[in-house]
Amino acid sequence: MIVCVAVVGYQNNPLYIQSFTDADDALKLHHIVHCSLDVVDERVNNPKKSGPTLNETFLGLLYPTENYKVYGYLTNTKVKFILVTTDLDVRDADVRNFFKRFHAAYVDAVSNPFHVPGKKITSRTFAERVSTIVKSFGLSSVG
Amino acid sequence: MVDPANTPLGKMLLEEITPVVMVLCTPLVEESCLKNGLSFIQMLSPFCNFTNIDVPVRTASDQPYRLQKFKLRLFYASDIRQPNLEVAKERLKQVITQAGEKDFSEMWSDPPQVNDLLSRPESEILPSWFQFFNEELVRTLSFSDHEAFDHPVACLLVVSSRDEEPINRFVDLFNTNKLPSLLNDGAMDPKILKHYLLVHDNQDGASEKATKLLTEMKSTFGPNDCQLLCINSSQDRQIHHQENPWAPFKSDALPTENLGCFLNFDDFNEIKDLMQELSSKHIIPYMEQKIRVLNQQVSATRKGFRNQIKNLWWRKGKEDASDSPNGPVYTFSSVESQIRILGDYAFMLRDYELALSNYRLISTDYKLDKAWKRYAGVQEMMGLTYFLLDQSRKEAEYCMENAFNTYLKLGSAGQQNATRCGLWWVEMLKIRDQIKEAATVYFRICSEDPLHSAVMLEQASFCYLLSKPPMLHKYGFHLVLSGDHYKKCDQVSQSLKYCDNVPNSRSSNILQCFHLQIKHAIRTYRSAVSVYKGTTWSLIKDHVHFHIGQWYAFLGMYDVAVTHMLELLACSHQSKTTQELFLRDFLQIVQKTGKTFEVLKLQLPAINISSLKVIFEDHRTYASAAAASVKESVWHSLEEDMIPSLSTAKSNWLELQSKLMPKKYKESNICVAGEAIKVDVEFKNPLQISISILSVSLICELSANLEEMNSDGNGSNIELQNDENKTSTSTRDIDSSSILSEVDLSLEGGETTLVQLTVTPRVEGILKIVGVKWKLSSSVVGFHNFESNSLNKNVAKGRRKAKYSPDNYLKFIVIKSLPKLEGIIHSLPEKTYVGDLRHLVLELSNRSKFPVKNLKMKISNPRFLNAGNQRELNVEFPACLGKKTNVVQSGGHSNINKVLQNVFLFPENISVQEETSLSWPLWFRAAVPGNISLYVTIYYEMEDVSSIMKYRTLRMHYNLQVLPSLDVSFELSPCPSRLQEFLLRMDVVNKTSSECFQVHQLSSVGKQWEISLLQPVDSILPSQSLFAGQALSCFFKLKDRRKSSTSEDSIPSPSLLLQSDVRLGPQGNSEALFDVYSSPLADFHNSERLHQGMPLQGNEYKVDFVFISQLLKGNIDSGAPNTPLLISHHACHCSLSSMSSISWLVDGPQTVQHNFSGSLCEVNLRMMITNSSDAVASVRISTFDSPSSSIQSSDASAPQPGLPPENQAGWCDIPVVNDMKVITSDALATRFTKSVSLESVSQFIWSGSSSTKLRLQPRSTAEIPLQISVFAPGIYDLSNYVLNWNLMPSSEEEKQGEASKSSGVCQGYPYYLTVVQST
C-alpha cells in the first residue's frame, strides 16, 4: 500500500505531504521524502542513471529503504512528486499511471487563482482527489 | 592516482599488517625499565618503525628489490590472544565518551552553517577521533586464528643480568604452557625464530658480568642469536629529552614524569642498533627464507594442472566429511594454512603479486571447504592486495564486498571482522572518490550495537556532506539517525547500570553516567539543525529542536535548552496534543532554570505590529476613543478658523506649536504629565490551545532632562529603562516617574484580540515607548520592540507627520500638567427619527487645578446640532417652544448670527473653574436620515500663561443613526379663480414600520403668507395620528397678503391678524402652537435653507413650511421618557409648480342676453396681468380666430388706456388698417360663411387690436380691456389667445441666478361665455 505521497517545490520546500498510515510515523516519512530529494537531484544531474528515456518526468525507483520503496517524478517546472510504498512488487506502469493522475490533480490545484505559488497546497478538493488516487492505486496494483 | 602506499588506507595497512614479535621477559627486566617510567616494550617501540631500513630482498622468483619502510609490532606473549570482546567494547565506549566530552566542551559556539562547513577542507570537518576510533576498532580483533599476519614471526627472549643463572631463565621463559594459545593449539608453528637478549642495567654496576654471560649464552644458543643491551647508563643525573620519543607510545603519561630519564645517548643508539639488527639481520631474512620454502612446497603440491585436478577431486572426496560451521580446522602443517602464511608473509614483505596468487589459490579451496570465515579473510586480503597493487578496482571492490557479505553471513561471529573489513573498504572507496558508496558501506556496517552504529552513521553522514555534490538532505537524515542511536545506547547503558550497578569509573555523578553519549546526540542534532534551518520542513525541524532542548535539559543546561525550545513555540502546524506537549515541556524547563527569561520577540503570542496605534493628547484632547480614531484632517478642517494662528495661516498644528513653544519641541510629540498615552496592540494566538498572558504592559524610558532630545546620549535612558523593567514586572507598579497599565488576557486557539495599553508619565521629561512586554508564564517574559519594525504603515494609523524619523515616532516630550476639559453631551440618542427635535445638555468638566477661559465651540453639522443660550439651560421641553406673546426675535437672531460664522462663542464671562463643570444647552434636530457622525470641537485657553500650551481643544465625536419618519411633500398650484392665492397640497406619508405620529401644526415661514385649512383635519384624519405606512394628504389655501395690499383687490382678506400657522390637531386641542420664529426652530430652519444654498431672505415667491408632528410613545429612547418626541419637518422654497412670473386673469360677465335680430352682440371683458417678477416685463397679447386683420381695424382707433407711451408702434399700422376698412363688411360675410363651413365653434370674433403690447413694471398689475363680437347665441370658449411675455432681466437678477424662466408663451385660460337670445 502507499504509505506517503508528497509534492515538493522547486526550492525543495514541501508543498504537500500526506501519509496514509495509521501509525504515527509522519516524522519518519518526512525524513524519507526529504532524503529522496538528494536522489532526485542526483538522478537529474547525471541523467545516464536516470529513467529509461532521457529526461523523462518519471524517475523510477529512487532508493529502497529497509522496508519502503520510494518512487520519484520530476515535472518540467522542477516540482517533485514522491511516492513511498510498502509494496514489494510494484508494476512500473502502475506507478507511472499514479504519477500522471497525481500530476493532473496538482496542476488543477495550482491553477486555482487563490493558490499562492510556492505556498503549501491547502485545497481540500486536492486532498480528496489525492486520496482517491491513492486508493485506486492499491486496486490497480492488485489487478 | 597517488601511490596507494601513501594513501590513508595504505599507511594504515603498513602500520597494521606487519610482522609481530613476541616478547618474553623476566620481571627484573621490567623493573629496570620501569625506572624510566616505561615498560620494556614501550622502551623499544620507538625504534621499531623504520622509514628507511634499506634491506635487499629477493622474491620467490629471485627478483631482487629493496625494502625501505618496515615495522615490527612487539607484543608480550600474554597479549598474543584474541582480546575479550567486552573489554574491547568498554574501551571503545570510553574512547567515544572521551571524544564526546572533548567535543562538547568546545561546542558552546553555534554549530557551523552547512555552507561554510562545505567551504572548509575535509580534515577540519571530520571529527578527529573517528580515525582513532577506527584503528581501535581494527585492533580489537587482532590475533584471530583465521589469518596469519598477526601470528608472531619471531620471539624475543629477554633476561636481565641480575637474574640468577640466566641461561635457565632463557630456557624456561620459552616453555609451552606459558605460550599463547595460538602456538599451542597448533594454529601456528611453535618452532619460530628465537632471539636472546640480555639486558644489563648500568646502575647495578659495570657490565663485565653481563659480557661474561653473553659469551655463555652465545655458546649455548648459538653465536648470532644473542645480544646484550645496556640501559640506564646515566646513573646520577637525569637526562631530559626534548620531543620525547616515548611520549606517543605511553598514552596515559603524565607530562610531569620524565620518560626515559636514565637513558642517555649511548643507550639510545644501542637500542636503535639492536632493533635495526634484529629486523634486518634476522627477521626479514627469516621471512624471506620462509617464503622460499613455502613457495616450493606449494608449487610442488598445488601448482600445475595435475595438482589442480587432484586437489579438486580430493576436496570433493572429503567434502561430505566436513560440515562444521566454519569449515574444517586447519593445522599449521596443512597446506592451506601454509599457503595463507605464504601469502601473508609475501604481503608483509610487499611482494604483492606472490601474495595475490596465493590468496587466489587458497580462496577457492576455502570456498570449496565452506570454511567461510577463512574464505572471507582471504577475500579481504585479496581486496587489499589489489588495492596496493593499484590495479583493477573492480576486483578490489568485488573482493571487499564479497568478504564483507561473507562475514555478515557468519552472524555475530563475523560481525567484528565485517566491521573491520567494511572500514577498510570504506577507506578504499574514499580514496577512489566514491564517497556516496562509502556512506552506504558505513550504513551497512551498522550492527545492533547502538553505540557502534551511531558512530558509523555519523561517519556516513559526513560522507554525504563531503560527496560532490554534497547530499545535504541525507547528511541531515543520517545525523539525526546517529543522534537517535547515541541516545538509544544511553538508554541501554541505563538499563545496564540498573541491572548491575557498577559505579561508572569515570564519573560518580549518576546523571552523567546515564547520559554518556547524549552529548554526541546533541552534537549531531545540532549540526543537523544547520541543514534544516531556513527550510519549511517544520515537522522535522520541530523534532530536532525539541530533542535538543530535552537533552540539554537532561544535562541540566537549561538555558541552552530554553533557547531551543523557543523555536517550537509558534508551531501552528502541529497537532493540538503536540502543541500542548511542547508548551508544557518548555514551561517545565523554564521553571527548572529557576530564573525568569526575558525573550526578545517571543513568538507566543504573535504581535501584529501593523495594528500598532498610538493615541496621545497634546493640545488636542479627545472626549472618547471614537473621537481619537477620527482622521486628523477632519478635526483640522473643523478647527481651522477657530484656532487663532490657524485661521491666519494655513499650516498644520506643528508650525503652530513652533510659534507657541520653544524650538526643541518642534521635532517631537508633546504629551502632558498626568495624562495617559494609549497604545493599541493586537495579539494573536497562533496555537490551537488557549494560552493566557499576564501583565501585558509597555516598556518605556522616561528621562528627566530635556536636552536628551538633541544629543541622544541614551546612557541615562538605558539604566532608567532597566529599573522600569524591574518595577513594571512587579504587579501594579506605581513608579515615581510613570504609571504603566497592565492587562491580563487569555487567548483561545487562533484568537486575535486588541489590547489597549497606557502609560501615564508623571514628571516632565522625555518619554520613549520602547516596546511591549508580557508574561507567558510566571517566569517567561516576552518583549517586543516597536522600533525594530518598519513604521511606514503606522504613520497612517497614529497621527504622524511624514517628516518624523521613526525614532521620533514613539518619543514624547512630557510637559507639566495642564488643565484638561472633559466633555459629554447628555442624552444624545443613538438612534432616532428624522425631524426629531431635542433639548440636550453639554457638560464640560475641568478636573485640573487651573481654570480655563475663552471657550469656543464648533459643530460640524449645524443642521443637527445647535448651541442654545444659557437661559435655555433648564427650560422644560417642548413647552418652551410654545408661542409667547412677549417673545422677541432677538434670541433667534442672536443665534442666527452666531451660526453664521459657524463658531459658537461662549460668552466672555464664562470660564470653567477648577474642579467644576459647566453645562450648556444644545438643540438637536435629526435633519436627514442615514448614519450621521457629528464632530464637536471645543476650544479653550489656559488661564495661567506660564504653561507651554496656550490653548487646547476638546474633540467630541458621536455617531447616530437616523431613521426616516414622515415623508412630507408640498405642492403649490395657483388657484384659477384668484390671483395671489394658491392651493397648497400637503402629502404626509408615515415611512416608519411601527411608529404612530400625531400631526400637530403646519406653519408657513415668512410674514406675508396666510395659510388656512380648506377642510378640517377631522374629516380627513379623524384621529389626528398617522399610523405606520399611513398617508395623509390635505389641502390648504395659501394667500399672499402683501400682494393684496399692493394691488387694490375686490375680495378683502377675511381676517387681518397674521394667520401663518395652522393647527392640525383636534380643534378643541388647547396645547399651544409652536413658534417657528424663535430658536431653535428658526435656527434649524435657517440651516435647512443654508443647506439648500438659498439666501436667508429669498424672493417672496418661494414659501417655506414647517410641519410639526409628535411621536407619542416611540420605541426609541427619548430624552425625557414621558414627554412626546417632537418631530419637525422643514420644507424650503416651495414654489408654484410651473409658476411663471406672469399671471393674468380674464374677467367679465359669465352670461349675456342679447337679441340677435338687431345687431351683433358686443361683450366687454378685461384682462388683468400681473408681473410678479422683479424685472420689467413686456407682454404681447395676440388674439386669433382667423386671418382677421380686418376685424381689428374696426375699432383700432380706440385708445388703449394704461397703454405704455412707448407702445406708439401700434399707431403706425393705422393707415393701412383704414384702407382695408372698406372691404371688411363683405369680406366679413364671406369669411363668416367660410368660418361656419370651416369650424362650428367661434361664432365670435375678437374685436380690437389683434395684438396688444404692453410693458409691465416689476411687481405691478395692469388691466387691458378686451372686446368680442358674438353673432349667434351659444356657449363660447374664449381661450383662443396667446400671451407672449418676456422679462428684460435687470442686473441683480443676473447674478442672483433667477430660477424662473425669463420668457414664455402661454395659451389662454378657458373662459366660457354664454350668450342667450333675448326676446
Add this chain to the structure above:
Amino acid sequence: MGREVSESCIDSLLTEMVSTYCNRFYANKPELAARRIEAIGYQVGHQLSERYTMDRPRFSDHLEAIKFICKDFWSELFKKQIDNLKTNHRGTFVLQDNRFRWLTRMSIDQSPENGASEDTSIMADNKAVQSMHLYFPCGIIRGALSNLGIPCAVSADISNLPACSFVVRIKA
C-alpha cells in the same frame, strides 16, 4: 478536463481588463497599470505552463523550452504557432507572430502618409493602447518561462500590426 472558452469572450475580457486598469484603477499612472497587467499575465502563464508541460519530458536546455513556447504553448493559446524564431546565441530570443490574434481585432488607421499632427498623435496613442494590450501576453511568456526555471525579461514590439514580435532576454 481542458475546458474551453469562447474566443470573443477572451478578447473582450482582455480589452476590458486593459481599459479598466488603464482608465479606472491606475489612470494617469500607466507604468503602474502596465506592471499590474503584466503581473496578471505572469500568473496565467505560470499556471498554464504547469498544465501544458504535463506529459512531456523535461527540457534539457533553454532552447527547448523556448521552442515549446513557440510551438505547443502558442498553439494551445492561439491555435497557431509562432511564425519566426530568431536568437543571438547569447540568451536573447525574438518570437515573431505575423498575425497575433489579440491584435487582429484592433483598429489601425492605414494611412501611411499623415503629416497632420493630430494624425500622428492619434497614431501615437493608438500605439500606446496597443502596447498596453501587449503587456498581458508578455507576462504570460515570462510566467511560463520562469516556471520552467528560466528567469527572463520579455518585451513586445508592434512595428506593423497585426504582426507582433516578443523579445525574450534570459537573465544569465
